[in-house]
Amino acid sequence: MTTLPHFATLPGDWNTLFLGNGTSINICTGFSYNSLYEEADLSIAAAQLFAEFDTTNFELVLQLLGAARRVGATLGSPRNGQRLIDAEYANIREALFAAVNATHIRHDEIPEKTLRAIAGELLNYRRVFTTNYDLLGYWSLMTCRQRAEVTDFFSRGGDRNQPLTFDLTTPARFLGRTQLLHLHGGLHLWQDERTGTTGKWEHEDGGRLLDLEKRYLDHPERQALLVSEGTSADKLRAIRRSDYLSFALRQLALDHDDLVIFGSSLSPQDQHIVDAIDNGPARRIAISMRADAGARRQQRRIAELTDLFHDRHRVMFFDAATHPLGHRHLNVR
Structure with missing residues (x-):
């Protein structure tokens, strides 16, 4: 079996992070299919x-x-x-x-040290993109007193009585903070089917953030913002119907920093994600892999993943368990 390198040994200025479902599964196996x-x-x-x-x-x-x-x-x-x-x-x-x-694991089931460990790692990056629906990254950043250091581009527009919504006029205000962008939506995000506005549920909206059924009954005009279509083309069409999701994907395409891809299989259903990365500026791309795969399977996957990207990118691989988000001590259940 080919020995995968330790993440810390890879050359690069890793300022951008892309998270797939493997990240969440490492913390809670309940997120597996x-x-x-x-x-x-x-x-x-x-x-x-x-x-x-x-x-x-x-x-x-x-x-x-x-x-x-x-x-x-x-x-x-x-x-x-x-x-x-x-x-x-x-x-x-x-x-x-x-x-x-x-x-979804409850907030009170996650030890504070786990949330702090996740938040501490995410804050090492300028931008964090994710296709995960869950709240783990959001919770870790928002509950560890790190709000001043991170933005997800939602605000009240100066009116505390208004819900948190995405506003294309706000991004410039958040320069210098770690940016968290959900490429496929999330459990905490909604879209107003009448106006197209994208908003965000809050804990303060009443009850636990995961208690969503009553919230949608109280606001029938709001629909959950989740991209769960079966093909990349269908996912892309769904993304284009949302100003927020379109913005998030565009930011991924424009990003030029060295990129860490962690916990994602980059399956054909995510070809639009691959295209956004591949069509962007030349960069280093580090992709996590599980070291317990058989040698032939590992070599095949390395070849498949390398072929996804243009030669101008420098693609490399590392042992997922050596990245801070892949450590076993993060596993809760």
Whole structure:
């Protein structure tokens, strides 16, 4: 087996961090697809689809349903069949959101030292991008008295009685702070379907931040801002319908600092993320890998991931367990 280098030995000025789901799984295994599948309230038809393809991967099943929908539209399938596909697609997306919320570790279950360790590492970067829906990064930064050092580009516009919303006029005010950007939305984010405004739930809005059902009932015009479509193209279309998500992806594309990619498989469903990085300025890109993979699998993945990026980038790999966010002591349950 090829020995992966320690992260600290890699040459580079690592100012940008991209986080995938592996980051959250290292802290709480409940964020794995297997755990989400076990929790999800799927229809009988949806459960049969997961069983048919022998998977617990929500994105894969959504991708297959999307393909079936396009095939049906091309071949002129009966409208009833198309409606059934649309219904199951919507059911699976809603079940995924509910499962992420239901399995999410509670704030009071996370030791303060863990939150401080996460926050301390995130603050080493100028920009932190994530495709995770969970609140771990947000909680760590917002609960460890680090608010003055970080921004997620939400503000009240000077009126304390207004909800926290994204405003394109605010970014210049936050220069010099660590920027936290959710590329695929998050449990704490919502979009007003009437105005298109993107906002953020707060703990002060009443009850725990994870107690979302009543909040959406009280504000029926607000919809959860989660990008859970099955293909990269569909994800990109969903991103473009949100000013905040479009801004976040554009910032990733414009970023020029050396980049650490941690806990992400960079699957075909995230091709839009790869494109945003690859089309940007030449840089060093360090990608985490698990050292317990077999030698052949490890070499194959290194080749696959290297091929994702243009030769002008310098792509390197490191043992995920040697990065501060990959340490075992962060695992809570």
